[in-house]
Amino acid sequence: MTPSPKPVAQMIPITTHTLKVACSQCNLRELCLPLGLSEHEMHKLDDLVGARRRIKRGTHLYRAAEQFEAIFAIRSGFFKTDVIAEDGREQVTGFQMAGEILGMDGIGTEHHTCNAIALEDSEVCPIPFARLEDMSREIGTLQHHFHKVMSREIVREHGVMVLLGTMRAEERLAAFLLNLSQRFGSRGYAPNEFHLRMTRDEIGSYLGLKLETVSRTFSRFQDDGLISVQQKHVRIIDPAGLKKLMSRNC
Amino acid sequence: MTPSPKPVAQMIPITTHTLKVACSQCNLRELCLPLGLSEHEMHKLDDLVGARRRIKRGTHLYRAAEQFEAIFAIRSGFFKTDVIAEDGREQVTGFQMAGEILGMDGIGTEHHTCNAIALEDSEVCPIPFARLEDMSREIGTLQHHFHKVMSREIVREHGVMVLLGTMRAEERLAAFLLNLSQRFGSRGYAPNEFHLRMTRDEIGSYLGLKLETVSRTFSRFQDDGLISVQQKHVRIIDPAGLKKLMSRNC
């Protein structure tokens, strides 16, 4: 093989300008806040969004009880959010990927109420919340889109409640895999082959299962020819079969 | 018994004026949207909020898939919201009481995504959403308060995820009772004695348990002297004992 050229990013001199997010240029705009803004509005948004911030794998973007200042659009990477109850139990409340918004839990109390931890080296665009509210008062489209984003988060959580309240282990894991698949797909990645960024324990916490149950269920899916799984690498062989699993009996 | 006097409501001539909500007069304002508004802003809000609507016990305030037009402030009464998955499973996603806001799940898709059903005869104040957004652009306080309400709903659902994901049956029911107690208390009702508006089945759906388990756990709590329960009437005898239950081991 011939040596591949250096990644483009390394050839561009790093200035505040290149570090600065330009929403108007961002290929995630359909997933993030700027959806449906005019050219002019989009450029106003560029001023709102702060300089991109790198979060190394394993470190916190924010912690519960910290002062809430901004929400964050994920530019690249992968996060988990979790809640630690007073008695120490951990519940993973979600996994977030590029184009999704983090931190809306902090608005109500002006303090974050959960932890956000990068599961791989990531970049986020901080959106100072007070300024977002100001700008929302000028740009109705932005206001409305932000409301939609928050509402969708509520609806997503309803889905998790259905999962945790009514589904059996197999169904939970099938739903989880199909959800990841759909989200990777809509970002232009292969929907049927991906690397899990989280451990079995984190999957288990999210799905209300113990890690051994997650592991066993993965193995069963593999034996049944639904997926092939090797550590964190997953290939979905029979998506329809997984879907069928979710609506069996009951 | 002597015949009781007619209910007061029937003695007042029904006019648009009496049916109309006056947020500026409402004793629920601390719980609902108008928190922190000036006198002038409050009166603008009075124009926003539509005529109060009565919802009879057992009937729907809205249904999943219906067009979303408004959110609803509960003036009086008690509701449940539920999601029916494609395969028919029902998950109760919440119980709502006076001063709480219903319908924010519909903003994202412009269609409601769950059902809201009155568990007793109730009254709601419809808040046309497009007009709420308009007014939010004029009144920053209102905008901010609405964002807080949505954020708190997200945080509430995180709490439910912790409950469903990590707690055992006893802990779930204890958490449920203490939550109801706190909410009744903050509305001026006796925190330690109340009527459940929902069935064992609905409690079970909310808590991810079968109705038999709910019933058995109630009985166990009674045997242990934590509560006294007779059908839908509950008295909390030992709140501290219930709290301790929730943080035992783990």
Place this chain on the structure above:
DNA sequence: ATCGCCAGTTGACGCATGTCAATCCCCGCC
């Protein structure tokens, strides 16, 4: 006031998932 029905209670039993433990095997670090 009475009846019928639906909600609730209680018991017996089974199963899905948790618990505990041993072993394996990547992955990243030096």
Place this chain on the structure above:
DNA sequence: GGCGGGGATTGACATGCGTCAACTGGCGAT
């Protein structure tokens, strides 16, 4: 490239909750 450790797998066993079923009793309709 080798080594160490944490993540993953797998097995044996335990148990909490679900399932099925019988029975009770309040409440609302008439």
